[in-house]
Amino acid sequence: MGIDYKQLFMKQKLMRKVIISLLPICLASVYFFGLRALALMMWVTVLGTLTEWFFEKRNKKPISEAVIVTCMLYTLTLPPVTPFWVAGIGIIFGVIFGKEVFGGFGKNIFNPALVARCFVYVNFPTPLTMYWSKPASEFPGGFGLWLTETVDVLSQATPMLIFRDSGQTTSYLNLFLGNVAGSLGETSALLILISAIYLIYTKSASWQTMTAVLLGxxxxxxxxxxxxxxxxxxxxxxxxxxxxxxxxxxxxxxPISSPMTVEGKWIYGILIGMTTVIIRGYALFAGGIMFAILIGNTFAPLIDEAVKAYKNHRKKVMA
Structure with missing residues (x-):
């Protein structure tokens, strides 16, 4: 007897569009860093899906396709050399404490992928910040390798780490194309922008939030x-x-951990963008966007409530 996909997974068209938008970035991660990127993503997806199934089966609910998106996003934020056991612990923690403890899909306050990434970043700083891989530059690139050459942070780090340590900047062309050391899916600005256009065109992501983050x-x-x-x-x-x-x-x-109101999305995005700069420039962390979004998640419900209260007040004044 085969597995009934319709009964096992909750049908979510929006999540499938996000998965489609991520596929080119996933392929690029393999090209730049090797087949290990694909193996790591498969490992994380299996563990994340099983973790959600374990909790949902008690309530006889199907697994959300959103958990696949969570696993893909989380994996793409990891360095290519991340140990499998570290990645596994992270996704299990993220699904449980970023999603299931709040009641499952649609009820979580924080982005589960970022909860997972933050957990491993804080608890396993050495493999998450000290070792990176050189990107492949010639065809077939990483498609013919398990993993490209590994380097430590002292010899070649990510562009932001290099800037913090020495003030030097990387070629803008390499940054745009993705030919730099970094996390699996975060290096190519070109592919990310193409994905953004697709998500906006298919109305799968809020252009207001994206614009607001960049504006802030x-x-x-x-x-x-x-x-x-x-x-x-x-x-x-x-x-x-x-x-x-x-x-x-x-x-x-x-859509779950961000505001629902249009005005709230603008406030939320600007808050994230400005907080990212502050964390990057003056805290211990070279990135900043991860913590900034989690901070934004914290205030998202309050922002919506404030926007609704303001609108109700305006209606009473105008009445």
Missing amino acids: YLTMSSSLFLMGSATVPHPLFGLLSGGLLFGTVFMATD
Whole structure:
């Protein structure tokens, strides 16, 4: 007897569109860093799906296709050399404490993929920050390798880490195309922008949120850069590096953990963009977008309530 997919998985057209938008980035991760990227994603997806199934079966509910998106996004935020056991612990923690403890799909406050990423980042800093892989530059690239050459942070790190340590910036062309060291899915600005266009065209993600994050980032980054802050890079460099675009397109726009009101999306996005610059420039973390989005998730319900209260107040005044 075969498995009935319709009964096992909850049908979610929106999630399938997100999966489609992620496929080119997944292929690029294999090209740049090797077949290990694909194996890591399969491993994470199996563990994440089984974790959700374990909790949902008690209530006789199907697995959400959203958990597949969570697993894909989480994997794409990891360095290519992340140990399988670390990645596995992270996705199990993310699904349980980022989703199931709140009641499952549609009830979570925080983005589960970011909960998983934050957990492994804080608890396993060495494999998450000290070892990276050189990107392949010639065809067939990583499709003929298990993993491209591994380097430590002292010899070649991500663009943001290099900037924080030495003030040097990477070629803008390499940043745009993805030919730099970094997490599996965050290096190519070109592919991320193409995915953003697809998601906006298919109405699968909020363009207001994306625009607001970039607006908040560019406003804060440009202001501090022009004031001469040595720890804040040129706004264009920061825009193309450090996972900012990936987080903006795929994480900040999560419909469950972000505001529902249009006005709330603008406030939420600007908050994330500005907070990212502050964390990047003045905290211990080179990225910042991960923590900024989780902070935004915290305030998302309050932002919606404030917007609704303001609208109701305006109606009473106008009446």
